[in-house]
Amino acid sequence: MDARTDKAGKIERRGILFVLSSPSGAGKTTMARRLLAAEPQMAVSVSATTRAKRPGEVDGIDYHFRTEAQFARMVEAGEFLEWAHVFGNRYGTPRAAVETALRMGRDVLFDVDWQGTQQLAQSMGDDVVSIFLLPPTMAELERRLRARRTDSEEVIEGRMARAAAEISHWPEYDYVLVNEDMHDCFEQIHTIVHAERLRRQRRGAWLTEFTREMVGKQG
Numbered sequence: 072m073d074a075r076t077d078k079a080g081k082i083e084r085r086g087i088l089f090v091l092s093s094p095s096g097a098g099k100t101t102m103a104r105r106l107l108a109a110e111p112q113m114a115v116s117v118s119a120t121t122r123a124k125r126p127g128e129v130d131g132i133d134y135h136f137r138t139e140a141q142f143a144r145m146v147e148a149g150e151f152l153e154w155a156h157v158f159g160n161r162y163g164t165p166r167a168a169v170e171t172a173l174r175m176g177r178d179v180l181f182d183v184d185w186q187g188t189q190q191l192a193q194s195m196g197d198d199v200v201s202i203f204l205l206p207p208t209m210a211e212l213e214r215r216l217r218a219r220r221t222d223s224e225e226v227i228e229g230r231m232a233r234a235a236a237e238i239s240h241w242p243e244y245d246y247v248l249v250n251e252d253m254h255d256c257f258e259q260i261h262t263i264v265h266a267e268r269l270r271r272q273r274r275g276a277w278l279t280e281f282t283r284e285m286v287g288k289q290g
């Protein structure tokens with residue numbers, strides 16, 4: 072029997088909300104892409120943002136790119152599970168897609184900052200598992216921001232100036248990893264995902280039924 076469904080085939084497993092945060096350039100997007108490739112059943116929350124599209128980014132895949140006015144209307148209509156100002160732009164998590172995925176028992180991956188993580192933890196409680204990625208050093212963080220070649224010098228300086236403030240939120244997370252070697256960091260994230268899915272509290276009524284039947288059949 073699959074832990075996601077009961078005997079009637081009804082879904083009883085609630086999806087887990089996996090949140091990845093880090094200072095800009097520490098490797099969230101890279102790790103999120105790898106995780107989604109390894110876990111095709113995992114849904115991803117595509118945020119809405121008012122920031123400009125970077126070269127190579129696709130509307131509806133990387134972000135829903137919106138104007139200030141469009142974003143304000145979405146806030147007004149209560150369409151966000153959470154939203155925040157980051158680097159002078161607004162970013163938010165559209166509610167509908169997340170709720171649909173969770174109802175279907177799918178896990179959902181979020182790339183949001185510390186403000187988004189706090190708001191998600193408040194509204195979704197124990198279903199949230201949060202992971203913070205640290206760079207090995209500040210110099211390496213800056214090197215990665217430059218190597219990405221997606222931001223202007225001014226934007227890079229702004230992101231570096233914000234990095235220490237972002238990093239100060241590490242104690243609010245369930246897991247804190249240093250993204251030094253890409254492969255090792257991904258393996259650690261994947262291990263967390265596997266272990267969190269196995270938590271007793273998440274295995275629901277299936278485990279009660281399984282053990283009751285097992286003991287009942289004794290003798």
Ligand SMILES: Nc1nc2c(ncn2[C@@H]2O[C@H](COP(=O)(O)OP(=O)(O)O)[C@@H](O)[C@H]2O)c(=O)[nH]1
Nearest residue numbers: 095096118155157162163164182183184186187
């Ligand atoms: N609160 C919140 N933060 C978000 C959301 N989407 C993205 N962010 C955060 O906004 C910050 C900037 O994101 P982005 O401009 O894509 O740059 P990058 O992630 O540093 O490459 C990152 O810390 C993201 O985690 C969201 O929906 N809500």
Ligand SMILES: Nc1ncnc2c1ncn2[C@@H]1O[C@H](COP(=O)(O)OP(=O)(O)O)[C@@H](O)[C@H]1O
Nearest residue numbers: 095096097098099100101215219250251252253
């Ligand atoms: N462990 C790592 N070692 C070296 N470079 C990395 C590592 N992880 C990510 N990068 C590179 O650093 C840059 C920033 O990573 P990215 O995933 O865009 O960060 P974020 O989404 O946190 O801003 C990218 O060019 C990426 O390929």
